[in-house]
Amino acid sequence: MKNEYYLAADNPDDYFCSFMQGLVKRNPGEPEFHQAVEEAAKSLIPFMFDNKKYLQGQILERLSEPDRIISFRVCWADDQGSIRTNRGFRVQFSNAIGPYKGGLRFHPTVNQGILKFLGFEQILKNSLTSLPIGGGKGGSNFNPKGKSEAEVMRFCQAFMMELSHHIGENTDVPAGDIGVGSREISYMFGRYKQLKKEFTGVITGKGLALGGSLGRVEATGYGVVYFAQNVLAENSVGLKGKVCVVSGSGNVAQYAVEKLLELGAKVTAMSDSGGFIHEPNGFDNEKLEYIKTIKNQRKSLAGYAEKFSTVYHRGKKPWGVPCEFAFPCATQNEICIEDAQALVNGGCKGVFEGANMPSDLAAIKFFEAKDVIFAPAKAANAGGVAISALEMSQNSMRLSWSKEEVDQRLKDIMASIHKQCVEYGKGKQGTDYVTGANIAGFVKVAEAMLAYGVT
Ligand code: NDP
Numbered sequence: 001m002k003n004e005y006y007l008a009a010d011n012p013d014d015y016f017c018s019f020m021q022g023l024v025k026r027n028p029g030e031p032e033f034h035q036a037v038e039e040a041a042k043s044l045i046p047f048m049f050d051n052k053k054y055l056q057g058q059i060l061e062r063l064s065e066p067d068r069i070i071s072f073r074v075c076w077a078d079d080q081g082s083i084r085t086n087r088g089f090r091v092q093f094s095n096a097i098g099p100y101k102g103g104l105r106f107h108p109t110v111n112q113g114i115l116k117f118l119g120f121e122q123i124l125k126n127s128l129t130s131l132p133i134g135g136g137k138g139g140s141n142f143n144p145k146g147k148s149e150a151e152v153m154r155f156c157q158a159f160m161m162e163l164s165h166h167i168g169e170n171t172d173v174p175a176g177d178i179g180v181g182s183r184e185i186s187y188m189f190g191r192y193k194q195l196k197k198e199f200t201g202v203i204t205g206k207g208l209a210l211g212g213s214l215g216r217v218e219a220t221g222y223g224v225v226y227f228a229q230n231v232l233a234e235n236s237v238g239l240k241g242k243v244c245v246v247s248g249s250g251n252v253a254q255y256a257v258e259k260l261l262e263l264g265a266k267v268t269a270m271s272d273s274g275g276f277i278h279e280p281n282g283f284d285n286e287k288l289e290y291i292k293t294i295k296n297q298r299k300s301l302a303g304y305a306e307k308f309s310t311v312y313h314r315g316k317k318p319w320g321v322p323c324e325f326a327f328p329c330a331t332q333n334e335i336c337i338e339d340a341q342a343l344v345n346g347g348c349k350g351v352f353e354g355a356n357m358p359s360d361l362a363a364i365k366f367f368e369a370k371d372v373i374f375a376p377a378k379a380a381n382a383g384g385v386a387i388s389a390l391e392m393s394q395n396s397m398r399l400s401w402s403k404e405e406v407d408q409r410l411k412d413i414m415a416s417i418h419k420q421c422v423e424y425g426k427g428k429q430g431t432d433y434v435t436g437a438n439i440a441g442f443v444k445v446a447e448a449m450l451a452y453g454v455t
């Protein structure tokens with residue numbers, strides 16, 4: 001079997017250039033997708049030159065082309081009786097090692113390119129968990145903010161009317177992401193159950209009464225902190241007393257902060273899409289509970305600032321607040337080069353990504369140049385999808401595990417991901433977690449693809 005890039009380019013740099021040129025040409029107007037693939041290709045192409053079977057098998061070309069993308073109209077009626085139309089998507093990227101698995105995002109910025117970046121990252125992330133799950137992502141440009149409960153319900157039901165044709169417990173198992181929490185999952189699962197007359201683990205992140213797993217709500221946030229503990233243990237450092245800045249105040253941020261507080265760290269800033277709040281003496285559990293309450297009602301952090309007599313820094317990101325460790329847990333590209341510089345100037349020694357692709361390529365390069373420990377999303381935030389996969393297992397067995405059991409499994413999975421990153425990313429200067437995560441995630445998927453032959 002021939003690989004035209006491989007034949008045309010006899011070194012990794014030329015191959016990388018031809019590959020990226022082709023990818024950009026084939027996927028116009030999708031900068032986030034280009035960025036996610038570029039970050040992975042930088043690590044994977046040199047590795048593929050050392051392991052030519054992957055080059056000959058055109059694994060990267062095949063892996064960067066989704067199996068299929070489903071795009072559909074979602075019509076619903078608002079409370080005034082007006083008809084509203086949104087666009088829904090499901091990107092089924094790769095089922096090489098298990099059913100498509102990945103969240104649904106409801107946010108006005110959602111488009112095909114963003115879901116392709118998320119779906120691509122999900123393939124390697126899911127492989128790192130060592131559980132049998134492929135990669136997918138979906139969502140809609142629907143904005144849940146400012147919508148009534150009844151409107152959110154009608155939208156979720158309309159969305160599932162179409163999505164139900166394309167998913168199944170052994171085919172594709174969605175979950176939550178930005179704008180999709182247990183409320184939306186319940187509405188969607190309810191409609192699926194009604195349409196199909198079956199109660200199966202077709203979606204994860206369900207409430208406990210609906211067959212959800214204990215510990216799933218906390219899993220991504222706790223997981224990123226467990227991952228940080230593993231990384232820092234390499235240098236015999238703990239989190240106790242460390243000053244941390246966390247961006248976002250949604251699901252991932254809330255539980256990252258909860259775990260950081262439990263471990264004795266001092267969290268001095270959190271944010272939302274409108275600005276950030278700074279607590280020089282650190283948040284405590286009471287303040288965190290208040291943040292959970294208002295953010296779970298989709299309100300602004302401005303209300304927190306009012307209640308606790310502090311300032312809401314409108315329109316600003318939290319990266320100028322001095323810290324030792326940063327946990328970006330809001331959204332993609334929230335750390336660009338100026339933010340990275342601000343973090344380093346403020347004493348930041350480590351960045352642990354809870355969100356997907358929160359640091360852009362220039363920021364990552366800068367962190368590397370400044371010897372800042374950098375734990376990329378696909379490794380650091382894999383705890384959420386890992387516990388989703390355990391929810392699938394529990395649903396199949398029709399059993400449920402205790403919170404302690406799930407938490408212990410989460411700890412073990414994060415430790416195993418860390419070990420894999422070290423195995424593939426160890427260099428003279430210590431572990432390169434970007435390279436380690438990309439290669440470790442890639443190998444299992446690539447081996448499966450080679451075994452299938454030409455598919
Ligand atoms: P939520 O919807 O619960 O919270 C999102 C948070 O990010 C909110 O504080 C929101 O602010 C803020 N935010 C959203 N968009 C922007 C933006 N454009 N600029 C600044 N802030 C923004 O989502 P999650 O916590 O679930 O997800 C956060 C990140 O973690 C995402 O990148 C997601 O892909 C990733 N992730 C989530 C997992 C999960 O299990 N939920 C698993 C792995 C990764 P506001 O309230 O003002 O909108």
Ligand code: 2IT
Binds near residue numbers: 174175176204384
């Ligand atoms: O980005 C992610 O890993 C998620 N949003 C969670 C996906 C899942 O299937 O639990």
